Amino acid sequence: MAEGKALLWIPDPSGALAGSRLEPAWLPVFYNPVMEFNRDFSVAALQAYINLYAPHKPVTVVEPLTATGVRAVRYALEVEGVGRVIAGDIDWDAVSYAKRNVEANGLRDRVTVTRADASALLYRLSREEPEPILVVDIDPFGSPAPFLDAAVAAIGHRGLLAVTATDLAVLEGSKPQVALRRYHASTARMPHSREEAVRILLGYIVRVAAARDKAVRPLASYWADHYVRAYLLVERGARRANWVMEHCVSEALWCVDLGHATFTGCPEPGRVKRIGPLWSCEIGDQDFLSEVERLALTRFSYMSTQRRVSRLASTLAAESTLSGGRFYYEIWALASSLKLNMPPREALAEELEGRGYRVAATHLSPTGLRSDAGVEEVRSIIPLARRRRRRAP
Ligand SMILES: C[S@@+](CC[C@H](N)C(=O)[O-])C[C@H]1O[C@@H](n2cnc3c(N)ncnc32)[C@H](O)[C@@H]1O
Structure with missing residues (x-):
């Protein structure tokens, strides 16, 4: 062969x-x-x-x-x-x-x-x-x-x-x-x-x-x-x-109740x-x-x-370039911690980019993205991204 x-x-x-x-x-x-x-x-x-x-x-x-x-x-x-x-x-x-x-x-x-x-x-x-x-x-x-x-x-x-x-x-x-x-x-x-x-x-x-x-x-x-x-x-x-x-x-933390993994500390109390x-x-x-x-x-x-x-x-x-000191965001995990359905990745990415953040897809998950935005920012945008209609190409 x-x-x-x-x-x-x-x-x-x-x-x-x-x-x-x-x-x-x-x-x-x-x-x-x-x-x-x-x-x-x-x-x-x-x-x-x-x-x-x-x-x-x-x-x-x-x-x-x-x-x-x-x-x-x-x-x-x-x-x-x-x-x-x-x-x-x-x-x-x-x-x-x-x-x-x-x-x-x-x-x-x-x-x-x-x-x-x-x-x-x-x-x-x-x-x-x-x-x-x-x-x-x-x-x-x-x-x-x-x-x-x-x-x-x-x-x-x-x-x-x-x-x-x-x-x-x-x-x-x-x-x-x-x-x-x-x-x-x-x-x-x-x-x-x-x-x-x-x-x-x-x-x-x-x-x-x-x-x-x-x-x-x-x-x-x-x-x-x-x-x-x-x-x-x-x-x-x-x-x-x-x-x-x-x-x-270093050590990392999995903030179980937030669906988030971090090197810097969980933003809210929880498991x-x-x-x-x-x-x-x-x-x-x-x-x-x-x-x-x-x-x-x-x-x-x-x-x-x-x-x-x-x-x-x-x-x-x-x-x-977005992987230093941070994990990717797993959108379904963040959304489910907010008791919301998952927004489309593209909609979340557009919301973040519109606020001046950098965003990249990750090979690790089709429902994940990397960004230099903090987790609080991403969590606050998820409800907006869900409502957002995807822009025409
Ligand atoms: C996964 S295969 C290697 C596949 C190969 N590199 C390829 O690209 O197709 C692992 C090989 O390691 C050999 N092996 C296992 N233990 C070993 C050891 N301690 N020293 C040398 N070879 C070993 C096995 O005989 C086997 O052929």
């Missing part, structure tokens, strides 16, 4: 069908066609990183949980500026599929595949590689937490850490004990659970990096399908790490749940995301999920 520019051998799916649905974890070696979007976005994001942060030398990428090798092969084939790719997997069958795919795409000189535990491989590379590794992609089953320290240890100054987490029940607050154990954070199931998931993951990565005197900054992070994905710039420096810990990691520590600053970087969007529309226009990649990057670019 083909994905992106790669030709791939993948295991016969007929033994892994639940009815007509493919269950990728039942395959002898994992391959999930639904994650093609994740990989397409990853290819564009890696190219954006190289263009903006590492344009002058060949970049070494490590993908230590590679399964069929599809991601490693695609990075080598499709991203300009990638020198070597070091792929690994603990499973012998995966290693043999990955090697076959490296051969099938003529990449024997640039992509190596090693049978190793991911953390052991990363720690070894951090000691032995003569040139710093600039990119590590952690794409596991479930949680990336067990691999993050090794990933941060391996990445050089101004490197890129890409992370997938599929343990959404944990990150979204349905399994608080597991979240405490795995991410050292309190969680709760709430209307903003998707944003909670993104910020809990980011907040944990920041603290793991800080323990190694490294600071991380999200270039892009998003929730999609059944996972959270984050791309973080990793920089050396204890002072920088101090600054990030002080300014960008409150504390969550965190979690990431409180911007969840993405506008320049980086604009570059991802541009690349998806140009260099990567052949990708099968190209439109979804460019649309998501565009939404993330707009919402990222």
Whole structure:
């Protein structure tokens, strides 16, 4: 089969069908066609990183949980500026599929595949590689937490850490004990659970990096399908790490009776749940995301999920600038706390913009918006927005 520019051998799916649905974890070696979007976005994001942060030398990428090798092969084939790719997997069958795919795409000189535990491989590379590794992609089953320290240890100054987490029940607050154990954070199931998931993951990565005197900054992070994905710039420096810990990691409050989540305090008395520590600053970087969007529309226009990649990057670019120090507004939750039906998002946005506030849609919810307006202002506008007739286009 083909994905992106790669030709791939993948295991016969007929033994892994639940009815007509493919269950990728039942395959002898994992391959999930639904994650093609994740990989397409990853290819564009890696190219954006190289263009903006590492344009002058060949970049070494490590993908230590590679399964069929599809991601490693695609990075080598499709991203300009990638020198070597070091792929690994603990499973012998995966290693043999990955090697076959490296051969099938003529990449024997640039992509190596090693049978190793991911953390052991990363720690070894951090000691032995003569040139710093600039990119590590952690794409596991479930949680990336067990691999993050090794990933941060391996990445050089101004490197890129890409992370997938599929343990959404944990990150979204349905399994608080597991979240405490795995991410050292309190969680709760709430209307903003998707944003909670993104910020809990980011907040944990920041603290793991800080323990190694490294600071991380999200270039892009998003929730999609059944996972959270984050791309973080990793920089050396204890002072920088101090600054990030002080300014960008904190507790948040879920103001239960108001349907609101905040880093600054609930505006009215009522039931409150504390969550965190979690990431409180911007969840993405506008320049980086604009570059991802541009690349998806140009260099990567052949990708099968190209439109979804460019649309998501565009939404993330707009919402990222309004994501520092604040959660998005979940309109149905605010409206139901006022015992009102939900106004159309567009009507609320127009009311806010008419008062001089900035507004952006959020990829996290079709009934959410981001704004620099305070919650009191948004709550007071909801009854007006309900009455407002939408303007003709
Ligand atoms: C979700 S799959 C990877 C998918 C792949 N990155 C892709 O884009 O298709 C996770 C892989 O991690 C491997 N794995 C699990 N634990 C590991 C460990 N401790 N070290 C290395 N590989 C591991 C599994 O064998 C499996 O192939």
